[in-house]
Amino acid sequence: MPMFKPIQENEAKGKVKEVFDEIKSSRKITEVPNFWKYLANSPETLERTWSSLKQVMKEGALDPVTKELIYVAVSITNSCEYCTRSHTAAAKKKGATEDMIKEMIDVVGIANQNNKLVEAYQVEVDEIYK
Amino acid sequence: MPMFKPIQENEAKGKVKEVFDEIKSSRKITEVPNFWKYLANSPETLERTWSSLKQVMKEGALDPVTKELIYVAVSITNSCEYCTRSHTAAAKKKGATEDMIKEMIDVVGIANQNNKLVEAYQVEVDEIYK
Amino acid sequence: MPMFKPIQENEAKGKVKEVFDEIKSSRKITEVPNFWKYLANSPETLERTWSSLKQVMKEGALDPVTKELIYVAVSITNSCEYCTRSHTAAAKKKGATEDMIKEMIDVVGIANQNNKLVEAYQVEVDEIYK
Amino acid sequence: MPMFKPIQENEAKGKVKEVFDEIKSSRKITEVPNFWKYLANSPETLERTWSSLKQVMKEGALDPVTKELIYVAVSITNSCEYCTRSHTAAAKKKGATEDMIKEMIDVVGIANQNNKLVEAYQVEVDEIYK
Amino acid sequence: MPMFKPIQENEAKGKVKEVFDEIKSSRKITEVPNFWKYLANSPETLERTWSSLKQVMKEGALDPVTKELIYVAVSITNSCEYCTRSHTAAAKKKGATEDMIKEMIDVVGIANQNNKLVEAYQVEVDEIYK
Amino acid sequence: MPMFKPIQENEAKGKVKEVFDEIKSSRKITEVPNFWKYLANSPETLERTWSSLKQVMKEGALDPVTKELIYVAVSITNSCEYCTRSHTAAAKKKGATEDMIKEMIDVVGIANQNNKLVEAYQVEVDEIYK
Numbered sequence: 107m108p109m110f111k112p113i114q115e116n117e118a119k120g121k122v123k124e125v126f127d128e129i130k131s132s133r134k135i136t137e138v139p140n141f142w143k144y145l146a147n148s149p150e151t152l153e154r155t156w157s158s159l160k161q162v163m164k165e166g167a168l169d170p171v172t173k174e175l176i177y178v179a180v181s182i183t184n185s186c187e188y189c190t191r192s193h194t195a196a197a198k199k200k201g202a203t204e205d206m207i208k209e210m211i212d213v214v215g216i217a218n219q220n221n222k223l224v225e226a227y228q229v230e231v232d233e234i235y236k
Numbered sequence: 237m238p239m240f241k242p243i244q245e246n247e248a249k250g251k252v253k254e255v256f257d258e259i260k261s262s263r264k265i266t267e268v269p270n271f272w273k274y275l276a277n278s279p280e281t282l283e284r285t286w287s288s289l290k291q292v293m294k295e296g297a298l299d300p301v302t303k304e305l306i307y308v309a310v311s312i313t314n315s316c317e318y319c320t321r322s323h324t325a326a327a328k329k330k331g332a333t334e335d336m337i338k339e340m341i342d343v344v345g346i347a348n349q350n351n352k353l354v355e356a357y358q359v360e361v362d363e364i365y366k
Numbered sequence: 367m368p369m370f371k372p373i374q375e376n377e378a379k380g381k382v383k384e385v386f387d388e389i390k391s392s393r394k395i396t397e398v399p400n401f402w403k404y405l406a407n408s409p410e411t412l413e414r415t416w417s418s419l420k421q422v423m424k425e426g427a428l429d430p431v432t433k434e435l436i437y438v439a440v441s442i443t444n445s446c447e448y449c450t451r452s453h454t455a456a457a458k459k460k461g462a463t464e465d466m467i468k469e470m471i472d473v474v475g476i477a478n479q480n481n482k483l484v485e486a487y488q489v490e491v492d493e494i495y496k
Numbered sequence: 497m498p499m500f501k502p503i504q505e506n507e508a509k510g511k512v513k514e515v516f517d518e519i520k521s522s523r524k525i526t527e528v529p530n531f532w533k534y535l536a537n538s539p540e541t542l543e544r545t546w547s548s549l550k551q552v553m554k555e556g557a558l559d560p561v562t563k564e565l566i567y568v569a570v571s572i573t574n575s576c577e578y579c580t581r582s583h584t585a586a587a588k589k590k591g592a593t594e595d596m597i598k599e600m601i602d603v604v605g606i607a608n609q610n611n612k613l614v615e616a617y618q619v620e621v622d623e624i625y626k
Numbered sequence: 627m628p629m630f631k632p633i634q635e636n637e638a639k640g641k642v643k644e645v646f647d648e649i650k651s652s653r654k655i656t657e658v659p660n661f662w663k664y665l666a667n668s669p670e671t672l673e674r675t676w677s678s679l680k681q682v683m684k685e686g687a688l689d690p691v692t693k694e695l696i697y698v699a700v701s702i703t704n705s706c707e708y709c710t711r712s713h714t715a716a717a718k719k720k721g722a723t724e725d726m727i728k729e730m731i732d733v734v735g736i737a738n739q740n741n742k743l744v745e746a747y748q749v750e751v752d753e754i755y756k
Numbered sequence: 757m758p759m760f761k762p763i764q765e766n767e768a769k770g771k772v773k774e775v776f777d778e779i780k781s782s783r784k785i786t787e788v789p790n791f792w793k794y795l796a797n798s799p800e801t802l803e804r805t806w807s808s809l810k811q812v813m814k815e816g817a818l819d820p821v822t823k824e825l826i827y828v829a830v831s832i833t834n835s836c837e838y839c840t841r842s843h844t845a846a847a848k849k850k851g852a853t854e855d856m857i858k859e860m861i862d863v864v865g866i867a868n869q870n871n872k873l874v875e876a877y878q879v880e881v882d883e884i885y886k
């Protein structure tokens with residue numbers, strides 16, 4: 107009784123094929139990553155997720171590298187190995203250096219620690235932060 | 237049977253007073269934030285935490301604004317209200333615009349969603365990410 | 367220095383054997399799942415956990431399929447692979463279709479996203495929800 | 497230095513007003529809930545989030561009550577008070593009884609416990625669940 | 627449309643009254659804490675939860691103070707204010723000193739940090755820990 | 757595009773070598789655990805993390821075994837396999853018995869359950885705990 111299987115590119119049809127093609131062309135890659143192949147089990151979810159991600163991660167007030175680093179920081183905090191690995195790769199591809207990644211990790215480490223110290227001491231919000 | 241109380245500035249002595257003074261001078265603020273006042277119940281913890289935070293959040297390969305945004309992203313993911321509020325304030329003070337903060341929030345939202353879609357579909361790590 | 371090992375069925379005695387037998391007969395399965403084999407290291411924990419689970423997951427105001435789907439939704443949110451896989455299997459066995467599982471996943475995804483948007487914007491509870 | 501403020505209905509314009517109107521008419525409510533008022537700070541996020549939520553929560557293989565219960569189960573697991581309160585209200589409005597909500601809570605409780613017992617004993621996935 | 631209300635002691639009947647009485651006598655307190663008053667909405671849940679907690683928290687290979695400190699450590703990590711406050715009070719009542727609580731907090735802080743550093747660097751399990 | 761690789765002992769120089777030597781001598785082990793080998797990619801992080809951990813985990817008001825058990829309890833709650841395995845090993849080495857570990861796990865299980873029951877019922881903090 108297996109869970110879901112990835113939909114391979116040669117099985118993709120209609121809406122799924124369209125999204126797969128767009129992923130490859132917009133990212134300049136030759137193979138669709140597994141995340142999208144699994145989501146393709148639910149074509150509507152695939153389309154909505156891809157369209158949202160594209161909208162959110164595009165250049166804006168923040169550059170794409172910063173956005174990828176934030177994405178990885180969240181993924182580390184949530185212990186998502188796939189997300190950590192794939193978006194670290196994306197960050198590097200978009201120009202993140204090893205030093206930038208290491209510093210992001212340091213921030214993630216200390217933020218996770220201090221978040222819990224705040225809970226432990228039940229720190230009240232200062233008036234100026236309200 | 238109350239939990240810990242904040243150590244007020246006029247109660248601070250020795251190591252605690254030194255750290256309090258450094259926090260105020262280095263951040264150019266006139267009042268020590270509550271987080272540090274609570275940590276002061278344990279002077280060694282106060283000193284270690286301040287010294288680590290200073291080291292981690294300083295300008296490096298990443299600029300201080302980016303570091304604050306990453307800190308806030310982690311704090312939102314961990315549902316830490318105090319940390320979200322205080323480091324959003326810090327980010328603004330260091331130059332983050334409202335648009336930068338909103339875009340960071342969008343990334344946090346979609347990363348949290350996709351992290352769970354990855355778990356739900358038990359997505360295997362692609363060879364190229366290993 | 368290994369962690370705990372599963373207690374195999376041929377090693378089971380007394381209280382452990384009784385619970386193992388009940389698990390197999392009530393679920394109509396021929397092999398005790400690993401979760402219970404590991405819990406058997408602590409017979410009292412095994413018995414309490416099995417007895418609680420049986421009480422909670424039985425037909426009530428909610429049908430067993432809905433209960434399994436809720437169980438999986440929590441397990442995905444907590445990134446528990448074993449729990450996600452085993453209770454997805456249980457949900458299917460009790461009658462959940464693939465479409466039901468996919469829709470449950472979609473809800474889990476968006477709930478995780480919106481939970482964090484609420485934290486990010488520090489949304490106040492509306493009067494009517496209090 | 498406050499965080500974001502809710503956009504009130506009489507301040508809503510263009511895209512924001514359209515979404516606000518749709519929320520009220522489709523849900524048959526006379527006041528826009530705070531979640532949407534805060535999201536309105538970022539009109540694109542408001543529109544994307546509302547459109548995704550509408551798509552995900554609609555009747556499908558799962559009925560709307562079950563979807564709301566799953567949404568609440570995730571929100572409890574993530575300790576999101578606003579989401580727990582507002583979607584419990586939504587579940588009731590769509591027909592969930594108090595007994596259904598209590599049973600959902602029981603499942604959430606035991607799933608959270610067992611998820612951690614699995615981590616604690618480092619339970620290996622059974623062959624039949626792979 | 628309010629959520630659940632606590633069941634007050636003068637409303638308690640049957641099984642609920644019995645558990646309420648046992649909580650007060652075994653803990654030597656004159657008022658039932660809110661946690662149990664809310665759980666009383668579901669008498670079966672109240673009884674099961676009380677009986678499990680009593681079994682788990684009793685003196686064993688670990689003394690009751692250590693058990694309370696572990697309980698608080700988990701509650702801090704999960705950001706549960708009620709649980710942190712009530713079990714810190716319980717720990718103190720059973721003999722925990724302020725220094726013990728502060729050291730527990732330090733461990734919680736660094737464990738949360740290092741847990742995430744492990745995820746960030748995707749540290750492989752050493753052979754000797756398998 | 758791999759993530760970080762562990763720095764092997766024969767590659768260690770300067771600050772990294774010093775910390776590696778101290779880890780081995782203070783813990784009386786002959787091989788540096790992977791956690792530290794990965795952190796060595798960022799020598800400042802290695803040094804700060806080692807120095808903090810040493811300070812926090814040393815004998816104090818709490819004995820080292822209790823501290824390790826608390827560390828493991830947090831790691832289970834955060835689903836960190838590496839941390840759970842390595843600190844369970846450390847706890848045993850410092851004198852924790854199997855029964856102590858099993859009782860710690862029971863507390864972790866029930867605390868995680870009750871933390872969520874508190875969220876589910878939105879339990880208000882009793883006056884005596886404030």
